[in-house]
Amino acid sequence: MAEKMQLNELEVWDGNMAASQALRQAQVDVVAAYPITPSTPIVQNYSSFLANGYIDGEFVMVESEHGAMSGCVGAAAAGGRVATATSSQGFALMSEVLYQASGMRLPIVLCVVNRALAAPLNVNGDHSDMYLGRDSGWIQLDAFNSQQAYDLTLMAFKIGEDHDVRLPVMVHQDGFITSHTAENVYPLSDDEAYAFVGDYKPKNAMLDLAKPVTYGVQTEEDWHFEHKARQHHDLMTKVFGKVQAVFDEFEKKTGRKYNMVEEYMMEDADVAIVALGTTVETAEMVAKTMREEEGIKVGIVSPRLIRPWPFEQMKKALANVKAVACLDRSSPNGALGMLYNEVAATLYQNDNKPVINNYIYGLGGRDFTIDHAKEIIRELDANAKAGKLTTPLQQFVGLRGPKLSFY
Known part of the structure; x- marks a missing residue:
């Protein structure tokens, strides 16, 4: 025993x-x-x-x-x-x-x-x-x-x-x-x-x-x-x-609540970041700051369940936003990132089809900073106001040397 x-x-x-x-x-x-x-x-x-x-x-x-x-x-x-x-x-x-x-x-x-x-x-x-x-x-x-x-x-x-x-x-x-x-x-x-x-x-x-x-x-x-x-x-x-x-x-x-898709400040959000892992808590902190300081109604959506993919829960979480940034912490090696592909396929079924773009970040342990999150949120706000992409579809965030973007 x-x-x-x-x-x-x-x-x-x-x-x-x-x-x-x-x-x-x-x-x-x-x-x-x-x-x-x-x-x-x-x-x-x-x-x-x-x-x-x-x-x-x-x-x-x-x-x-x-x-x-x-x-x-x-x-x-x-x-x-x-x-x-x-x-x-x-x-x-x-x-x-x-x-x-x-x-x-x-x-x-x-x-x-x-x-x-x-x-x-x-x-x-x-x-x-x-x-x-x-x-x-x-x-x-x-x-x-x-x-x-x-x-x-x-x-x-x-x-x-x-x-x-x-x-x-x-x-x-x-x-x-x-x-x-x-x-x-x-x-x-x-x-x-x-x-x-x-x-x-x-x-x-x-x-x-x-x-x-x-x-x-x-x-x-x-x-x-x-x-x-x-x-x-x-x-x-x-x-x-x-x-x-x-x-x-x-x-x-325990009193500790978990959801298949976690949402933060999404009740009135115009734009949203979709992210995984430790990035979520950084993004949540910055979202609160950007609402207070710049008036951007940004929320954070994070899949707790990755497989099977929570299709209906993700559809609901992003049903009313105008622009979405999908943050992928993995090299796409010739494609758009996994989160981008999953979210885009999910939202294609919604009547509301927000502008969606893809950020590759943090590869090999590179820091994802508050400034990175602020820049992404400002670009999301610009996309929402324009009703279209104002930046490349896929960007590499925090990369040394020339900025890389695709599509």
Whole structure:
């Protein structure tokens, strides 16, 4: 029996500690892991908890991130509650096995500390790995700070393990800006957290020898299409309700409210920024300032749920604005950014079609500053007043040297 850890009502944790404490409180059966910056402290903390008797489970140190997710797939298929963590190149090495996990309907929780992808080599945060995983069939949640990294990791188990869902879940946080920044976090007690997550109830466990099952079968053209269509159908029809139900239950327990699409000062907004991660809190602060100082009615919209894409919630959030800026913290490599593409496709279905443009920013950990946000908001205001783009469709913000813009 694992020993309980006595926590204070208020702890000062960075995002990595917050995530590892949530894994500990969920009493994960197996963590198979290979360390990579900046996510290493999550699994390092977890191994310390195990060594000190706070966990009744297994920590499996493997030879690579591919091996880590493979170990998680095996343990989850066997019938265990399973989790791990990774970043960047490790996430890329896992990518083959991500599809195995979702295709086998294994509710693994993956804490992703977002970091740039090489080359050139960079250990700092951007959303390249987050974007890489968006079509892998995993549910994806995004935390903007350490408290949310803790809360969403607990909620991820409850969402993914629901028998109507049975899909793996990623919880994203920004590398170093969240993962290594100490902030106030209000944790649940061990008993409260475990009671919220609940006992793990496996389905189709390979170690249930009375009910033999097969995993990873070969389907070819006979059934592959049907399998993938069913997985997509369940993501698009079952997950939204389950996510909202878990958010609602968590709010009743803690008073902390989560939405699939978060909105800030959108009630009367003429223009809006759409952003992810730690950028959201910076944008919110600047939006308040710009309303007070320059009279620009700007609001902030941030998808908490990235996959499945919250189509209806995003349509509603942006239904009445005149101009939208989509901020993508990942190199588009010959395209418009992911957020731009998702938002533009969503708003194409609205009667109101605002002017939309795309800002690429913060690659490799480059700061997103207050001045950057102010400049974007002023350009949004100009677009709204003109009823058309007054700037290029896609711009790179905070870039040294000549300003780059496209389209």
